[in-house]
Amino acid sequence: MKKHFKGKVWKFGDCIDSGNIKGVMAGVDPEFHTKVQPGDVIVAGINFGMGSSAEDAPRSLRNAGIAAVLAESISNIYLRTLINLGLPAIECVGVSTFVDEGQEIEVDLESGTVRNLKDGTSRTFPPFSDQAIVILEKGGLIPYLKSSFASPSAGHDKNLPLWRSE
Amino acid sequence: MGMTITEKICARAAGKDRVRPGDMIDAEVDKLYIKDLRFSKAEDPKGLYGVFKEVLKDMGITKAWDPEKVIINFDEQPARSTRRLEGQERAKEFSNEHGATLYEGYQGGIGHNVMVEKGHVRPGEFIVGADSHSCTYGALSCFATGIGFTETVGVLATGRIWLKVPPAIYVELAGRRPPWIWGKDIVLRIMAEMGANGAVNKTLEYGGSAVADVSVESRLSMCNMAVESLALNAVFPPDERAIEYVKQVGNTAFTPVASDADAEYESRLRFDLTDMEPFVAAPGVPSNGQPVHEVIGTKINQAFIGTCSNSRIEDLRVAAKILKGKTVHPGVRMIVTPASYGAYFQAREEGLLQIFEKSKVLLTASECGICTRPSLATGEVCISSGNRNFPGRMGNRDARIFLGSPATVAASALAGEIVDPREFLPA
């Protein structure tokens, strides 16, 4: 995961539940998996990923190589799950209206900005916490746990507030 | 400045004196619920246990963090797919090897109700569940929220979870609750008022003078729906009714936590229940609620009382009261799926099952059932006591699902169309 990246935008609407996201957005566009390229980003409206907590939906996006999901709002479980899978999930007010499908955006997780590369306009979002960045950098929660807890000498930062070490 | 009940429980779980909304915390979990399906290979080719074993190996440990705090339930019995069956086998293997509590057979039902009825939910606790409707438990004054597959592995390995402390919306219930208004009506009205985006990643905290008159069953239904407004959790105060209920299911050791008088809320909403009309959500999203008169006359093909949202004993009693001595409309399949075997046996004891039988209701075993399994043909319309009316939720994108209270479902089943249940309630 990069903290700073560019990607081509695919747009989706409001209230898309995880059942319809399953299979790389198959419930909304059955052909989407043939169009999307690794590094592309999804931009959606409100309540993205609402509904079931089944992880096949967010995993299908990660496995398709989606670089980030930006939406007006994202369901809580879905947001944490995407981050725990190593995929930035960003709630950003105004994101669904300031960019068109096919345009390129540039995202900076640390400063919390997303910029439309076509017209230069930008939107801001609350920057990611250090803990979320650490998990994303490790490629998700499981790789994070495996490497951080492997052995006390393996460099697990004792001051890291996310987990208490054994 | 005081704290809300959610902030207090989060602070305690994170080992801090106080937390504020927006704080990222590392919380110690008191209880972890896992449904059987999470153990299947649907989400990861290695399955939950396979991934967990790998993590244990790499972390150099041999056991789950605290198996006594892990509760597993079989949500579908008997399993209807080899995938589910395989998940149930792995769940058993996990529980045997690690010592987790597992409910199946006559002990079980729908996991969320089993959790509550078997006394695993206590006021003041920090509970997570590997299912989105784990927010149901907030009815008993605890913090409870749903988590995903990967997070579940994390909790099993470390007993901890990261999350952002949510800001709270205070929802005041005022006035007098009419006897024909239940939790489902109230929560559908609240969700409609808040709008589809009203509570995303927030806490819904219920309070006000009318709360005392809302049954625990209705509170469970209201908290169950919290995830449908995309709230992180919902919570009721630990009042006499809640404490009484918790003691009745066999719990004595718990420390109730209440919000401070000067706790800070992001916003406040007030709902007067006096003269309230029953509510129904139109197909699409659960926040499509409207007073029942708006949809009266809509023809239905199926009426369903089931799911973790509304099929507890209170719901079965109301339905039986309406159905007694009458027969379901010939054009309607009415299906009743009790929330747990506890509710099932209680209903039998009270003679409710016989009433359903005589009314030509299809009674099923206690399980999640048709909440997600296909039961609707193209173009069919269902009124359901469940929690989700998304396109395709019951297996067919071209079927339409309305949500309403069990009273509305039962009365509509008799009429063959959506009706105002008040006209069908015996005096």
Ligand code: SF4
């Ligand atoms: S009843 Fe439905 S909503 Fe509830 S846990 Fe089962 S499948 Fe999920």
